[in-house]
Protein backbone atom coordinates (compact mmCIF):
# COMPACT_ATOMS: atom_id res chain seq x y z
CA UNK A 436 0.00 0.00 0.00
CA UNK A 437 2.97 2.31 0.40
CA UNK A 438 4.93 3.32 -2.67
CA UNK A 439 8.67 2.96 -2.84
CA UNK A 440 10.45 5.84 -1.21
CA UNK A 441 13.43 7.34 -3.03
CA UNK A 442 16.16 9.30 -1.40
CA UNK A 443 16.40 12.71 -3.06
CA UNK A 444 20.09 12.88 -2.31
CA UNK A 445 20.68 10.02 -4.73
CA UNK A 446 19.76 12.24 -7.66
CA UNK A 447 21.35 15.47 -6.53
CA UNK A 448 24.40 14.84 -8.75
CA UNK A 449 22.29 14.83 -11.87
CA UNK A 450 20.48 17.96 -10.81
CA UNK A 451 16.92 16.76 -11.06
CA UNK A 452 14.54 14.44 -9.36
CA UNK A 453 13.14 12.00 -11.90
CA UNK A 454 9.61 10.70 -11.57
CA UNK A 455 9.27 7.80 -9.17
CA UNK A 456 8.61 5.31 -11.96
CA UNK A 457 12.15 5.78 -13.22
CA UNK A 458 13.73 5.33 -9.85
CA UNK A 459 13.86 1.56 -9.70
CA UNK A 460 15.62 1.28 -13.06
CA UNK A 461 18.18 3.98 -12.30
CA UNK A 462 21.47 2.16 -11.68
CA UNK A 463 22.45 4.36 -8.72
CA UNK A 464 19.05 4.65 -7.10
CA UNK A 465 18.83 3.75 -3.45
CA UNK A 466 15.33 2.50 -3.06
CA UNK A 467 13.98 2.47 0.41
CA UNK A 468 11.25 0.02 1.27
CA UNK A 469 8.54 0.96 3.78
CA UNK A 470 10.24 -1.43 6.24
CA UNK A 471 13.50 0.47 5.90
CA UNK A 472 11.86 3.88 6.10
CA UNK A 473 10.00 2.83 9.24
CA UNK A 474 13.16 1.36 10.77
CA UNK A 475 14.94 4.69 10.26
CA UNK A 476 12.16 6.55 12.01
CA UNK A 477 12.29 4.03 14.85
CA UNK A 478 15.99 4.65 15.28
CA UNK A 479 15.41 8.39 15.19
CA UNK A 480 12.82 8.15 17.95
CA UNK A 481 15.20 5.95 19.98
CA UNK A 482 17.87 8.62 19.56
CA UNK A 483 15.45 11.20 21.04
CA UNK A 484 15.04 9.00 24.13
CA UNK A 485 18.81 8.58 24.34
CA UNK A 486 19.14 12.38 24.44
CA UNK A 487 16.63 12.49 27.28
CA UNK A 488 13.92 14.03 25.06
CA UNK A 489 11.30 11.54 26.20
CA UNK A 490 8.18 13.46 25.16
CA UNK A 491 9.62 13.94 21.65
CA UNK A 492 10.48 10.25 21.44
CA UNK A 493 6.95 9.39 22.47
CA UNK A 494 5.47 11.70 19.81
CA UNK A 495 7.70 10.22 17.08
CA UNK A 496 6.71 6.66 17.98
CA UNK A 497 3.04 7.64 17.73
CA UNK A 498 3.57 9.21 14.31
CA UNK A 499 5.54 6.23 13.04
CA UNK A 500 2.92 3.77 14.29
CA UNK A 501 0.24 5.71 12.39
CA UNK A 502 2.25 6.05 9.18
CA UNK A 503 3.68 2.54 8.82
CA UNK A 504 1.33 0.28 10.81
CA UNK A 505 2.15 -2.81 8.72
CA UNK A 506 5.93 -2.79 9.14
CA UNK A 507 7.91 -4.47 11.95
CA UNK A 508 9.18 -1.06 13.12
CA UNK A 509 5.66 0.37 12.93
CA UNK A 510 4.36 -2.44 15.14
CA UNK A 511 7.21 -1.89 17.59
CA UNK A 512 6.40 1.82 17.61
CA UNK A 513 2.76 1.03 18.38
CA UNK A 514 3.96 -0.95 21.42
CA UNK A 515 6.13 1.95 22.45
CA UNK A 516 3.12 4.29 22.18
CA UNK A 517 1.19 2.44 24.89
CA UNK A 518 0.49 4.27 28.18
CA UNK A 519 3.29 2.25 29.86
CA UNK A 520 6.14 1.46 27.50
CA UNK A 521 9.82 1.09 26.63
CA UNK A 522 11.05 4.24 24.86
CA UNK A 523 14.72 3.38 24.30
CA UNK A 524 18.03 2.99 26.04
CA UNK A 525 21.28 4.86 26.58
CA UNK A 526 24.77 4.34 27.97
CA UNK A 527 25.34 5.68 31.47
CA UNK A 528 28.94 4.47 31.82
CA UNK A 529 30.59 2.50 29.03
CA UNK A 530 34.00 0.90 29.51
CA UNK A 531 34.07 -1.37 26.46
CA UNK A 532 32.08 -3.47 23.99
CA UNK A 533 28.97 -5.11 25.45
CA UNK A 534 30.18 -8.42 24.04
CA UNK A 535 33.00 -8.44 26.62
CA UNK A 536 31.68 -6.49 29.61
CA UNK A 537 29.03 -7.12 32.24
CA UNK A 538 26.19 -4.90 31.05
CA UNK A 539 24.01 -3.77 33.94
CA UNK A 540 20.74 -2.28 32.73
CA UNK A 541 19.07 0.26 35.03
CA UNK A 542 15.29 0.55 34.83
CA UNK A 543 12.58 2.59 36.49
CA UNK A 544 9.02 1.57 37.26
CA UNK A 545 6.27 4.04 38.10
CA UNK A 546 7.99 6.98 36.38
CA UNK A 547 5.43 9.02 34.45
CA UNK A 548 6.53 10.90 31.34
CA UNK A 549 7.07 14.13 33.29
CA UNK A 550 9.25 12.35 35.87
CA UNK A 551 11.56 10.44 33.56
CA UNK A 552 14.27 13.07 34.00
CA UNK A 553 14.35 12.14 37.68
CA UNK A 554 14.93 8.51 36.72
CA UNK A 555 17.76 9.47 34.36
CA UNK A 556 19.40 11.35 37.26
CA UNK A 557 18.90 8.40 39.60
CA UNK A 558 20.47 6.08 37.01
CA UNK A 559 23.51 8.33 36.84
CA UNK A 560 23.95 7.93 40.62
CA UNK A 561 24.31 4.15 40.40
CA UNK A 562 27.76 3.60 38.81
CA UNK A 563 29.48 5.69 41.53
CA UNK A 564 28.05 3.28 44.14
CA UNK A 565 29.94 0.48 42.42
CA UNK A 566 33.05 2.59 42.04
CA UNK A 567 33.07 3.24 45.80
CA UNK A 568 32.56 -0.38 46.87
CA UNK A 569 35.94 -2.10 47.31
CA UNK A 570 35.23 -5.31 45.32
CA UNK A 571 33.51 -3.59 42.39
CA UNK A 572 36.05 -0.73 42.37
CA UNK A 573 38.82 -3.23 41.53
CA UNK A 574 36.77 -4.57 38.59
CA UNK A 575 34.95 -1.37 37.61
CA UNK A 576 36.41 -1.50 34.08
CA UNK A 577 34.66 -4.83 33.56
CA UNK A 578 31.20 -3.23 33.78
CA UNK A 579 29.02 -1.11 31.54
CA UNK A 580 25.97 0.64 32.94
CA UNK A 581 23.03 1.31 30.65
CA UNK A 582 19.69 2.93 31.19
CA UNK A 583 16.42 1.57 29.80
CA UNK A 584 13.94 4.41 29.49
CA UNK A 585 10.52 3.20 30.58
CA UNK A 586 7.46 5.35 30.89
CA UNK A 587 4.64 4.34 33.23
CA UNK A 588 1.06 5.58 33.03
CA UNK A 589 0.75 5.53 36.82
CA UNK A 590 3.24 5.92 39.61
CA UNK A 591 1.70 3.52 42.13
CA UNK A 592 2.70 0.08 43.37
CA UNK A 593 0.23 -2.80 43.10
CA UNK A 594 -0.98 -4.30 46.36
CA UNK A 595 -3.65 -4.01 49.03
CA UNK A 596 -6.31 -4.48 46.34
CA UNK A 597 -5.15 -1.67 44.07
CA UNK A 598 -3.75 -2.10 40.56
CA UNK A 599 -1.73 0.46 38.65
CA UNK A 600 -0.57 0.60 35.04
CA UNK A 601 3.23 0.65 35.22
CA UNK A 602 5.96 -0.51 32.83
CA UNK A 603 7.23 -3.40 34.97
CA UNK A 604 4.28 -4.18 37.22
CA UNK A 605 5.79 -2.97 40.51
CA UNK A 606 4.07 -4.64 43.46
CA UNK A 607 4.17 -5.12 47.20
CA UNK A 608 5.28 -8.57 48.35
CA UNK A 609 3.89 -10.50 51.29
CA UNK A 610 6.82 -9.90 53.62
CA UNK A 611 6.36 -8.31 57.06
CA UNK A 612 7.70 -4.98 55.80
CA UNK A 613 6.03 -5.13 52.36
CA UNK A 614 9.19 -5.43 50.25
CA UNK A 615 8.93 -4.25 46.68
CA UNK A 616 8.84 -6.65 43.70
CA UNK A 617 8.20 -6.53 39.94
CA UNK A 618 6.99 -8.81 37.14
CA UNK A 619 10.16 -10.62 36.09
CA UNK A 620 8.95 -11.41 32.57
CA UNK A 621 8.43 -7.72 31.82
CA UNK A 622 12.02 -6.98 32.89
CA UNK A 623 13.40 -9.74 30.66
CA UNK A 624 11.29 -8.42 27.75
CA UNK A 625 13.02 -5.06 28.15
CA UNK A 626 16.48 -6.67 28.40
CA UNK A 627 15.77 -8.48 25.13
CA UNK A 628 15.41 -5.11 23.38
CA UNK A 629 18.94 -4.07 24.35
CA UNK A 630 21.71 -5.56 22.17
CA UNK A 631 24.12 -8.01 23.84
CA UNK A 632 22.86 -7.46 27.38
CA UNK A 633 23.83 -9.99 30.04
CA UNK A 634 20.45 -10.53 31.66
CA UNK A 635 21.30 -8.19 34.55
CA UNK A 636 18.90 -5.45 35.62
CA UNK A 637 18.58 -3.09 38.55
CA UNK A 638 14.99 -1.85 38.78
CA UNK A 639 13.97 1.20 40.78
CA UNK A 640 10.29 1.16 41.74
CA UNK A 641 9.35 4.76 42.42
CA UNK A 642 6.92 4.23 45.27
CA UNK A 643 8.15 0.88 46.57
CA UNK A 644 10.03 0.21 49.81
CA UNK A 645 13.16 -1.81 50.67
CA UNK A 646 14.59 -4.17 48.07
CA UNK A 647 14.66 -7.72 46.73
CA UNK A 648 17.04 -9.50 44.40
CA UNK A 649 17.63 -12.76 42.59
CA UNK A 650 18.38 -14.37 39.22
CA UNK A 651 19.49 -11.29 37.36
CA UNK A 652 17.07 -8.72 38.77
CA UNK A 653 17.71 -6.44 41.73
CA UNK A 654 14.62 -4.47 42.70
CA UNK A 655 15.01 -1.31 44.75
CA UNK A 656 12.22 0.62 46.41
CA UNK A 657 12.24 4.37 45.84
CA UNK A 658 15.73 5.84 45.92
CA UNK A 659 17.18 3.52 48.54
CA UNK A 660 20.52 3.37 46.79
CA UNK A 661 22.20 1.99 49.91
CA UNK A 662 20.51 -1.34 49.20
CA UNK A 663 21.73 -1.52 45.57
CA UNK A 664 24.99 -3.36 46.21
CA UNK A 665 23.33 -5.85 48.58
CA UNK A 666 20.53 -6.64 46.11
CA UNK A 667 23.02 -6.86 43.25
CA UNK A 668 24.92 -9.41 45.39
CA UNK A 669 21.76 -11.53 45.24
CA UNK A 670 20.89 -10.93 41.59
CA UNK A 671 24.36 -11.03 40.01
CA UNK A 672 26.43 -13.10 42.47
CA UNK A 673 23.64 -15.51 43.49
CA UNK A 674 24.57 -14.73 47.10
CA UNK A 675 22.24 -15.27 50.05
CA UNK A 676 21.46 -13.15 53.10
CA UNK A 677 23.96 -13.48 55.92
CA UNK A 678 21.68 -11.76 58.44
CA UNK A 679 19.38 -13.59 60.82
CA UNK A 680 16.40 -11.21 61.03
CA UNK A 681 13.26 -12.97 59.82
CA UNK A 682 11.57 -11.24 56.85
CA UNK A 683 8.47 -13.33 56.18
CA UNK A 684 6.43 -16.32 57.42
CA UNK A 685 7.06 -18.72 54.55
CA UNK A 686 10.85 -19.00 54.56
CA UNK A 687 10.90 -22.76 53.78
CA UNK A 688 13.79 -25.06 54.69
CA UNK A 689 17.36 -23.67 54.83
CA UNK A 690 19.56 -24.75 51.90
CA UNK A 691 23.24 -24.52 51.12
CA UNK A 692 24.19 -21.57 48.93
CA UNK A 693 27.52 -19.96 48.04
CA UNK A 694 27.80 -18.05 51.33
CA UNK A 695 25.29 -19.85 53.55
CA UNK A 696 25.00 -23.42 54.74
CA UNK A 697 22.31 -25.64 56.16
CA UNK A 698 24.98 -27.55 58.13
CA UNK A 699 27.80 -26.55 60.45
CA UNK A 700 30.49 -29.03 59.39
CA UNK A 701 33.61 -26.96 58.52
CA UNK A 702 34.59 -29.57 55.91
CA UNK A 703 31.19 -29.60 54.23
CA UNK A 704 30.14 -25.94 54.12
CA UNK A 705 30.40 -24.43 50.61
CA UNK A 706 33.34 -22.23 51.75
CA UNK A 707 35.35 -25.12 53.28
CA UNK A 708 38.34 -24.16 51.08
CA UNK A 709 38.65 -20.83 52.93
CA UNK A 710 38.59 -22.63 56.29
CA UNK A 711 41.22 -25.12 55.05
CA UNK A 712 43.69 -22.28 54.35
CA UNK A 713 42.92 -20.80 57.79
CA UNK A 714 41.78 -17.42 56.48
CA UNK A 715 41.34 -15.22 59.55
CA UNK A 716 37.72 -14.43 60.33
CA UNK A 717 36.30 -17.28 58.23
CA UNK A 718 34.56 -20.12 60.07
CA UNK A 719 31.04 -21.39 60.57
CA UNK A 720 28.74 -18.97 62.41
CA UNK A 721 25.13 -19.64 63.20
CA UNK A 722 22.52 -17.13 61.99
CA UNK A 723 21.84 -16.49 58.27
CA UNK A 724 19.05 -16.62 55.67
CA UNK A 725 16.74 -14.70 58.00
CA UNK A 726 17.07 -17.41 60.68
CA UNK A 727 18.64 -17.27 64.09
CA UNK A 728 19.01 -21.08 64.18
CA UNK A 729 19.62 -23.77 61.56
CA UNK A 730 21.52 -21.69 58.98
CA UNK A 731 25.20 -20.73 59.00
CA UNK A 732 27.35 -17.96 57.47
CA UNK A 733 31.11 -17.78 56.85
CA UNK A 734 32.26 -14.77 58.83
CA UNK A 735 32.19 -13.10 62.18
CA UNK A 736 33.45 -9.89 60.61
CA UNK A 737 30.45 -9.01 58.46
CA UNK A 738 29.58 -8.74 54.79
CA UNK A 739 27.47 -6.67 52.40
CA UNK A 740 25.11 -9.65 52.53
CA UNK A 741 24.50 -8.88 56.21
CA UNK A 742 24.89 -5.15 56.74
CA UNK A 743 28.55 -4.34 56.21
CA UNK A 744 30.04 -2.16 53.43
CA UNK A 745 32.53 -4.82 52.36
CA UNK A 746 31.90 -8.29 51.04
CA UNK A 747 33.38 -11.18 53.01
CA UNK A 748 36.09 -13.15 51.16
CA UNK A 749 33.61 -15.91 50.28
CA UNK A 750 31.21 -13.51 48.58
CA UNK A 751 34.03 -11.56 46.97
CA UNK A 752 35.43 -14.73 45.40
CA UNK A 753 31.99 -15.59 44.00
CA UNK A 754 31.56 -12.11 42.53
CA UNK A 755 34.96 -12.14 40.79
CA UNK A 756 34.09 -15.53 39.27
CA UNK A 757 30.66 -14.22 38.22
CA UNK A 758 32.40 -11.35 36.41
CA UNK A 759 34.79 -13.71 34.62
CA UNK A 760 31.91 -16.01 33.71
CA UNK A 761 30.96 -13.20 31.30
CA UNK A 762 34.16 -11.27 30.63
CA UNK A 763 37.14 -12.73 28.77
CA UNK A 764 40.41 -11.44 30.29
CA UNK A 765 41.61 -10.94 26.69
CA UNK A 766 39.61 -8.10 25.15
CA UNK A 767 41.03 -8.28 21.63
CA UNK A 768 44.00 -9.51 19.62
CA UNK A 769 45.89 -8.54 16.50
CA UNK A 770 46.20 -9.96 13.93
CA UNK A 771 42.91 -11.81 14.49
CA UNK A 772 43.62 -15.30 15.85
CA UNK A 773 42.10 -17.88 13.48
CA UNK A 774 39.44 -20.28 14.76
CA UNK A 775 41.12 -23.20 13.00
CA UNK A 776 44.69 -24.28 12.17
CA UNK A 777 45.58 -21.74 9.46
CA UNK A 778 49.20 -20.78 8.95
CA UNK A 779 50.51 -17.25 8.65
CA UNK A 780 53.79 -17.10 6.73
CA UNK A 781 56.54 -15.24 8.51
CA UNK A 782 58.20 -13.07 5.88
CA UNK A 783 61.32 -10.92 6.02
CA UNK A 784 59.62 -8.34 8.18
CA UNK A 785 59.18 -9.23 11.84
CA UNK A 786 55.61 -10.04 12.86
CA UNK A 787 54.14 -8.32 15.89
CA UNK A 788 51.43 -10.22 17.73
CA UNK A 789 49.48 -8.27 20.29
CA UNK A 790 46.61 -8.60 22.70
CA UNK A 791 44.67 -6.18 24.85
CA UNK A 792 43.71 -7.38 28.29
CA UNK A 793 41.26 -6.10 30.84
CA UNK A 794 42.60 -3.83 33.56
CA UNK A 795 41.63 -4.26 37.21
CA UNK A 796 42.16 -1.04 39.18
CA UNK A 797 45.24 -1.95 41.23
CA UNK A 798 46.74 -5.14 39.83
CA UNK A 799 47.75 -6.32 36.36
CA UNK A 800 46.89 -9.58 34.64
CA UNK A 801 49.71 -12.05 34.08
CA UNK A 802 50.50 -12.58 30.38
CA UNK A 803 52.74 -15.37 29.04
CA UNK A 804 53.78 -16.27 25.49
CA UNK A 805 54.86 -19.65 24.17
CA UNK A 806 56.48 -20.56 20.87
CA UNK A 807 55.72 -24.24 20.34
CA UNK A 808 56.68 -26.53 17.46
CA UNK A 809 53.45 -27.41 15.70
CA UNK A 810 53.54 -31.12 16.30
CA UNK A 811 50.29 -32.88 16.99
CA UNK A 812 48.96 -31.16 20.07
CA UNK A 813 48.59 -33.19 23.25
CA UNK A 814 45.10 -33.91 24.54
CA UNK A 815 45.38 -31.13 27.11
CA UNK A 816 46.59 -28.61 24.57
CA UNK A 817 43.72 -29.39 22.24
CA UNK A 818 41.30 -28.08 24.87
CA UNK A 819 39.04 -25.32 23.57
CA UNK A 820 40.57 -21.87 23.59
CA UNK A 821 39.59 -19.29 26.13
CA UNK A 822 37.84 -16.83 23.89
CA UNK A 823 34.25 -15.93 24.37
CA UNK A 824 32.13 -16.32 21.28
CA UNK A 825 32.91 -13.78 18.63
CA UNK A 826 30.58 -11.19 17.22
CA UNK A 827 30.19 -13.27 14.07
CA UNK A 828 28.47 -16.02 16.05
CA UNK A 829 25.90 -13.73 17.58
CA UNK A 830 23.09 -15.06 15.47
CA UNK A 831 23.39 -18.51 17.02
CA UNK A 832 21.09 -19.33 19.90
CA UNK A 833 22.74 -19.49 23.28
CA UNK A 834 21.67 -19.63 26.88
CA UNK A 835 23.19 -16.27 27.76
CA UNK A 836 25.41 -13.71 26.09
CA UNK A 837 29.13 -14.17 26.72
CA UNK A 838 28.80 -17.38 28.72
CA UNK A 839 32.34 -18.64 29.48
CA UNK A 840 31.27 -21.29 31.99
CA UNK A 841 30.86 -24.05 29.37
CA UNK A 842 34.44 -23.87 28.17
CA UNK A 843 36.34 -25.71 30.92
CA UNK A 844 39.86 -24.98 32.16
CA UNK A 845 42.74 -24.65 29.69
CA UNK A 846 45.17 -27.56 29.50
CA UNK A 847 48.58 -27.21 31.06
CA UNK A 848 51.50 -26.29 28.78
CA UNK A 849 54.57 -28.00 30.13
CA UNK A 850 57.09 -26.03 28.01
CA UNK A 851 58.58 -22.89 29.50
CA UNK A 852 57.05 -19.64 28.27
CA UNK A 853 59.24 -17.64 25.89
CA UNK A 854 58.20 -14.35 27.48
CA UNK A 855 56.10 -12.77 30.19
CA UNK A 856 54.91 -9.31 29.29
CA UNK A 857 53.60 -6.42 31.28
CA UNK A 858 50.60 -4.33 30.43
CA UNK A 859 51.25 -1.02 28.73
CA UNK A 860 49.19 2.05 29.58
CA UNK A 861 46.62 1.11 26.97
CA UNK A 862 46.29 -2.46 28.24
CA UNK A 863 48.34 -3.83 25.31
CA UNK A 864 50.87 -6.66 25.28
CA UNK A 865 53.17 -7.28 22.33
CA UNK A 866 55.33 -10.16 21.15
CA UNK A 867 57.60 -9.75 18.14
CA UNK A 868 58.52 -12.75 16.00
CA UNK A 869 61.39 -12.56 13.56
CA UNK A 870 62.59 -15.10 11.06
CA UNK A 871 66.18 -15.02 12.26
CA UNK A 872 65.21 -16.38 15.65
CA UNK A 873 63.35 -19.42 14.33
CA UNK A 874 64.31 -22.56 12.44
CA UNK A 875 62.26 -23.16 9.31
CA UNK A 876 59.09 -25.08 10.18
CA UNK A 877 55.64 -24.73 11.65
CA UNK A 878 54.88 -23.18 15.01
CA UNK A 879 52.05 -22.43 17.34
CA UNK A 880 52.28 -19.17 19.19
CA UNK A 881 50.18 -19.27 22.33
CA UNK A 882 49.44 -16.35 24.60
CA UNK A 883 47.65 -16.75 27.88
CA UNK A 884 46.34 -14.02 30.15
CA UNK A 885 45.41 -14.80 33.73
CA UNK A 886 44.09 -12.83 36.64
CA UNK A 887 45.95 -14.25 39.63
CA UNK A 888 43.71 -12.07 41.88
CA UNK A 889 46.80 -11.46 43.99
CA UNK A 890 46.73 -7.87 45.15
CA UNK A 891 49.68 -6.10 46.62
CA UNK A 892 49.84 -6.37 50.39
CA UNK A 893 47.24 -9.12 50.61
CA UNK A 894 48.15 -12.52 51.96
CA UNK A 895 45.45 -14.46 50.10
CA UNK A 896 44.32 -14.18 46.48
CA UNK A 897 40.73 -13.00 46.01
CA UNK A 898 39.90 -16.28 44.27
CA UNK A 899 41.13 -19.53 45.85
CA UNK A 900 39.08 -21.97 43.82
CA UNK A 901 38.46 -21.57 40.07
CA UNK A 902 37.25 -24.98 38.97
CA UNK A 903 36.07 -23.75 35.56
CA UNK A 904 39.29 -21.91 34.74
CA UNK A 905 37.43 -18.64 34.32
CA UNK A 906 40.34 -16.43 35.37
CA UNK A 907 42.37 -17.46 32.33
CA UNK A 908 42.11 -17.09 28.57
CA UNK A 909 44.27 -17.74 25.54
CA UNK A 910 44.77 -16.96 21.87
CA UNK A 911 46.66 -19.11 19.36
CA UNK A 912 48.31 -18.24 16.04
CA UNK A 913 49.91 -20.75 13.65
CA UNK A 914 53.07 -19.56 11.94
CA UNK A 915 55.08 -21.04 9.08
CA UNK A 916 58.75 -20.11 8.73
CA UNK A 917 59.83 -20.94 5.16
CA UNK A 918 63.25 -22.46 4.49
CA UNK A 919 65.89 -19.79 3.75
CA UNK A 920 66.75 -19.35 0.06
Ligand SMILES: [Zn+2]
Pocket residue numbers: 677694737738739740746747748749750751
Ligand atom coordinates in the same frame (compact mmCIF):
# COMPACT_ATOMS: atom_id res chain seq x y z
ZN1 LIG B 1 29.50 -12.68 52.47
